[in-house]
Amino acid sequence: MNREIAVVAFAQTDHRRTSDESSEVEMLMPVLHEVLARTGLKTADIGFTCSGSSDYLAGRAFSFTLALDGVGAWPPISESHVEMDGAWALYEAWVKLQTGDADTALVYSYGKSSPGSVRDVLTRQLDPYYVAPLWPDSVALAALQAQALIDTGRADEPALAAVGARSRADAETNPHAQLRGSVSQGEYLVRPLRTGDCPPIGDGAAAVILAAGERARDLCERPAWIRGIDHRIEAHGIGVRDLTDSPSTRLAAERAGAFERPVDTAELHAPFSSQEIVLREALRLDDGVRVNPSGGALAANPVMAAGLIRIGESAARIHRGESDRALAHATSGPCLQQNLVAVLEGDPR
Amino acid sequence: MSAVLKAPLTVEFPFTRSLGPVQSAFLTGLRERVILGVRTGDGRTLVPPVEYDPVTAEEIRDLVEVAPTGTVTTWAWNHAPRRGQPLATPFAWILVRLDGADTALLHALDAPGPDAVHTGMRVRVRWAGERTGAITDIACFEPYDGERAEPAGHSGEFTDAVTGIVAPARLDYTYSPGRATTGYLHALAGRRMVGERCPSCRKVYVPPRGACPTCGVATAEQVEVGPGGTVTTFCIVNIKAKNLDIEVPYVYAHIALDGADLALHGRIAGIPYDQVRMGLRVEPVWTEGGRYPDHYRPTGEPDTAYDTYKELL
Numbered sequence: 001m002n003r004e005i006a007v008v009a010f011a012q013t014d015h016r017r018t019s020d021e022s023s024e025v026e027m028l029m030p031v032l033h034e035v036l037a038r039t040g041l042k043t044a045d046i047g048f049t050c051s052g053s054s055d056y057l058a059g060r061a062f063s064f065t066l067a068l069d070g071v072g073a074w075p076p077i078s079e080s081h082v083e084m085d086g087a088w089a090l091y092e093a094w095v096k097l098q099t100g101d102a103d104t105a106l107v108y109s110y111g112k113s114s115p116g117s118v119r120d121v122l123t124r125q126l127d128p129y130y131v132a133p134l135w136p137d138s139v140a141l142a143a144l145q146a147q148a149l150i151d152t153g154r155a156d157e158p159a160l161a162a163v164g165a166r167s168r169a170d171a172e173t174n175p176h177a178q179l180r181g182s183v184s185q186g187e188y189l190v191r192p193l194r195t196g197d198c199p200p201i202g203d204g205a206a207a208v209i210l211a212a213g214e215r216a217r218d219l220c221e222r223p224a225w226i227r228g229i230d231h232r233i234e235a236h237g238i239g240v241r242d243l244t245d246s247p248s249t250r251l252a253a254e255r256a257g258a259f260e261r262p263v264d265t266a267e268l269h270a271p272f273s274s275q276e277i278v279l280r281e282a283l284r285l286d287d288g289v290r291v292n293p294s295g296g297a298l299a300a301n302p303v304m305a306a307g308l309i310r311i312g313e314s315a316a317r318i319h320r321g322e323s324d325r326a327l328a329h330a331t332s333g334p335c336l337q338q339n340l341v342a343v344l345e346g347d348p349r
Numbered sequence: 350m351s352a353v354l355k356a357p358l359t360v361e362f363p364f365t366r367s368l369g370p371v372q373s374a375f376l377t378g379l380r381e382r383v384i385l386g387v388r389t390g391d392g393r394t395l396v397p398p399v400e401y402d403p404v405t406a407e408e409i410r411d412l413v414e415v416a417p418t419g420t421v422t423t424w425a426w427n428h429a430p431r432r433g434q435p436l437a438t439p440f441a442w443i444l445v446r447l448d449g450a451d452t453a454l455l456h457a458l459d460a461p462g463p464d465a466v467h468t469g470m471r472v473r474v475r476w477a478g479e480r481t482g483a484i485t486d487i488a489c490f491e492p493y494d495g496e497r498a499e500p501a502g503h504s505g506e507f508t509d510a511v512t513g514i515v516a517p518a519r520l521d522y523t524y525s526p527g528r529a530t531t532g533y534l535h536a537l538a539g540r541r542m543v544g545e546r547c548p549s550c551r552k553v554y555v556p557p558r559g560a561c562p563t564c565g566v567a568t569a570e571q572v573e574v575g576p577g578g579t580v581t582t583f584c585i586v587n588i589k590a591k592n593l594d595i596e597v598p599y600v601y602a603h604i605a606l607d608g609a610d611l612a613l614h615g616r617i618a619g620i621p622y623d624q625v626r627m628g629l630r631v632e633p634v635w636t637e638g639g640r641y642p643d644h645y646r647p648t649g650e651p652d653t654a655y656d657t658y659k660e661l662l
Contacts, residue, residue: 020353023527026559029567043565059360059522069558072565115358115522120431124518128364129372130397130484131455133516135433140442143425144455148444151423151468190442191426191463235403239444239453240395243423 005097006216006223007344008209009038010312010319015178015204015300018114024053024063028110028205029070035106035207039219043072046209047102049079050093052086052109053304056121067110078102085109086206086308087269087330087340093210094229103215110205111304118201118303126334127236139198139272141334143190145243146274150192152244155277157192161185163273164196164298171295178202178300197273197298204302206309224315224326224344228256231330231340238335246282249329249339253283256341258327263343265290265317265326267310271297275336279329283341289327293317307331311342318346354531358524364516369400374412377510379486382476383503386415386450396450397484412505415449416498417474419490422446422453426463432519435489441466445490448497457489465492473498482511529559532571540635544609546570552610575606578645579653580629581661582612585622600625604645605661612661619646628652 011034019027036042043049049071053064060066064081073079078101082088086109093105113121119137126132149155164185171177178200186195209219216223232248232255234241253259266289270276276291276298285291292298294313297306307330314326325345332338368376371387375398378385387398388411395403402409425442427434434440435457443466444453459475460466473493480486526534529545533556536543545557545568552561553572561568583602589595600622603612617625618634630650633642 020355020525021528023530023559026527026529026567029560029565032565056520059358059520059524066558069560069562070565072561072563074563115524116520120433121520124520128366128516129368129376129514132518133433133484133514134435134455134457135431136442136455137431140425140427144423144442144444147425147468148423188426188428191428193425237395237397237399237403237452239397239422239446239455240403 003098003100003212004216004225005094005210005212006220006225007311007315008211008216008220008223009035010206010208010316011035011038012176012206012309012312013204014176015202015302017178017200017202019112019203020114023066024058024060024110024112025067025070027112027203028067028108031205031207032070032106032108035209039209041104041209041219043077046104046106047078048093048096048105049077050081050089050105050107052082052084052089052308053111054083056124057118057303058112058115071106085304085306085330085332087311088231088332090208090210090308090311091229091231091340094226097210097212103212105210106207107210107308108205108207109305109308111302112203113201113303114203138334139190139193141238142272142274143193144238145335146192146197146272148243149274149277154244155274159277160192160197160273161194163276167292167295167298170293171299174294174299176300177295180295180299193272193274199271199297199301200299202300202302204300204305206305206312208308208312208315220319222319222321222346224318224346227343227345228258229340229342230255231338233338236337241335243335244278246278246336246339249279249282249336249341252339252341253327256343258283258341258343261325263289263325263327265293265314265323267294267296267314267326267328268292269297269307269310269330271301271306273298275331278336283327283329307340314344318344321346321349353525354534355523355525358522359519360522361519364518365513366516367513368511370410371398371400371412373510373512374505374507376482376484376514377507378503378505379484380480380482380511381507384415384417384447384474385412385503385505387411388413393451394449395452396447397454413449414500414503415447416500417447418493418498419445419447419450419472421458421466421468421470421472423468424458424466426466435485440489443472443490445472449500456487459489459491483514527559529557529568533557537641541573542575542606543571544574546572553608554611555606555609555613572608574608575633577630577632577648578604578606579658580617580625580627580631581605581658582627583617583625598622602645603662604631605658610661615642616644617646618644626652628655628658
């Protein structure tokens with residue numbers, strides 16, 4: 001028997017190219033305070049805390065333990081961490097709430113890409129035997145996927161550019177976004193991807209609060225109920241996969257109930273323009289669905305937080321009454337290797 | 350508030366990895382200019398080969414040689430090669446399906462420019478001059494319009510197979526420590542120690558990290574602490590650390606600086622190691638050019654009563 005679990009609050013930083021003046025905990029703490037304030041909860045009221053981050057981004061060992069200083073973990077709290085995007089931390093928290101062990105959960109994630117070279121940092125997640133020694137950076141791998149998509153005839157460079165332009169135009173109304181408005185499509189970074197097809201590099205953090213059942217209704221006027229959530233992974237060898245399709249996204253969406261009836265909104269975690277096209281097709285989103293009204297990852301991509309932000313943005317639209325049924329997607333790994341889909345709904349108005 | 354501190358930080362490590370039987374055969378093969386794939390239960394040939402079928406998870410061990418020639422299945426032009434990548438001059442990243450294989454291998458293609466590259470083009474391996482049993486034994490691929498090369502049917506058995514690889518990794522950062530630690534480091538430069546007070550529980554943290562780990566709120570009020578302090582607990586080090594020019598045995602202690610609510614650690618000198626005790630009063634000793642106290646030495650004051658520091662152990 002599934003418990004009803006909802007996202008009841010969401011907060012995020014302004015995402016910026018650098019945050020030199022702040023350590024990770026200094027960047028994260030205001031977001032934690034904001035998300036707690038939205039519900040009136042204190043750390044001591046939270047049943048379970050789960051975070052997502054990667055020490056490799058800023059080159060700071062055990063940064064997630066220092067980040068925990070911002071939570072106030074005394075008396076000792078029930079806590080966990082994933083070396084993944086915060087969307088997977090949210091999944092763990094959702095499972096924890098399903099077990100009945102907790103009624104509320106704080107989920108947060110953060111990424112400081114500015115101290116390092118994120119294109120190179122991300123090579124370290126690849127197969128260490130056959131792939132990582134070649135140092136194929138994240139843009140290069142996405143470019144291979146984009147060219148494969150272009151070769152099928154389902155997209156061309158202008159179509160890719162249109163995705164970036166629409167994302168940054170939508171981000172005009174998102175005060176947290178890093179890239180907004182008219183942004184030049186730019187030169188090739190790795191052909192066929194131009195700078196406009198790629199996400200901005202930046203720092204940021206996000207947090208959500210989950211609550212179960214009546215607790216959710218107490219804490220939020222219109223909770224964003226998680227009707228289904230699932231994540232699936234594909235083979236790590238990119239030469240084994242059809243890069244122009246995303247069967248793992250489709251399967252996760254099926255398992256999350258996304259195809260049972262249409263959604264009105266979708267927040268897709270597509271750091272590269274070509275990936276949005278692949279995801280839209282895998283998720284069978286038609287033109288009636290509002291895709292990435294926040295601007296998506298092409299407008300702000302704090303690595304490790306950008307996926308959780310998709311869930312948070314979807315939920316916030318439901319909280320505000322701007323959506324009744326939304327799909328949130330998060331991705332991890334090269335070329336959409338692993339994908340998470342959540343379906344969120346608001347109570348009928 | 351003083352300017353943000355920044356410093357270069359290099360994280361460098363050689364990963365030593367052992368190989369499974371299929372990986373060992375593949376990488377040994379590269380050393381010998383032989384390319385091996387592995388056959389799956391449903392008859393597909395995977396190149397590069399893996400230990401387990403990516404679809405069924407079945408253990409697969411049936412090695413089969415494929416050709417050093419193949420077809421590009423997708424490509425991307427890299428006009429600005431980055432450190433560690435296969436070529437230092439502009440090149441194309443490719444996925445290449447070798448003749449005889451059903452899956453594609455990632456590598457670099459040496460081509461004069463993007464106009465010379467297209468999906469479906471034929472390429473062949475260019476071997477590295479020096480080969481050690483690594484994916485980089487393939488220097489890169491090059492355009493090829495000749496006949497399809499026929500593999501010789503190698504068994505996959507080698508007399509001196511490689512059993513591991515050493516994969517060096519290096520990442521460069523420009524580290525900035527954040528607001529609180531920056532203030533701490535600036536004070537240290539003037540031979541002062543500063544902590545920050547929690548506005549909620551009033552504890553003073555040294556070194557400050559910007560947050561009170563108990564209350565989860567920002568610390569902001571800077572508080573000068575020390576220079577004197579009290580040894581709250583200690584240990585005697587009897588093993589000489591590598592690259593450390595300190596005679597053993599010596600004492601390493603937790604020291605609660607006056608005004609601090611958290612002990613920091615440091616070496617105690619200027620007193621025989623077996624006379625160091627809890628409650629001993631100490632002060633920092635700075636050396637010329639040192640960025641932090643070299644060690645702490647006794648002040649000669651009477652010992653501090655246990656009750657005054659028992660919460661700081």
